[in-house]
Amino acid sequence: MWSIIWLAVFVVLIVFEAATTGLFTIWFAGGALTALLVSLFLDMWVVQMVVFLLVSFLLLYFMRPVAMRKFNAKRLKTNVEDITGREAKVTETVDNFNATGAAVLNGLEWSARSVEDSVTIPVGERVLVKEVRGVKLIVEPIGKKKDIFEETINAEGI
Numbered sequence: 001m002w003s004i005i006w007l008a009v010f011v012v013l014i015v016f017e018a019a020t021t022g023l024f025t026i027w028f029a030g031g032a033l034t035a036l037l038v039s040l041f042l043d044m045w046v047v048q049m050v051v052f053l054l055v056s057f058l059l060l061y062f063m064r065p066v067a068m069r070k071f072n073a074k075r076l077k078t079n080v081e082d083i084t085g086r087e088a089k090v091t092e093t094v095d096n097f098n099a100t101g102a103a104v105l106n107g108l109e110w111s112a113r114s115v116e117d118s119v120t121i122p123v124g125e126r127v128l129v130k131e132v133r134g135v136k137l138i139v140e141p142i143g144k145k146k147d148i149f150e151e152t153i154n155a156e157g158i
Contacts, residue, residue, distance in 0.1 A: 002045055006036035023067055031056030080132050087126055094121035103127060103137055115140040
């Protein structure tokens, strides 16, 4: 009798996994299959349930990360994911206070805002894209720290 129940649980979990493709119930289907095999030799439902739970969670814990890496290895980055860390050129002064700013990246013009509200970035400046929020690039000037350093050196006459 238990073998029929475990077979039904196995089939339901496989059908659910096929419908969702989320790689979650497949591990419990493996536990149900193992419990089905145990039920052919032992008629003790407690042992079968322990085997089901133990095998299911071991498969989930150890095999899911491996499977997810395998399936996600072929996943391509979207354009937005590829933008962060790239350089762009400011085409309209970036001024967070006045809510203005635009930059060109890969031939496309984006709205742009500065990482720091107090920093205004002039037209023609090269900027580094720190993140993308909606349709806006969040940028910082390239070499900003170097310019501040140079200004300090020049001001002190070193």
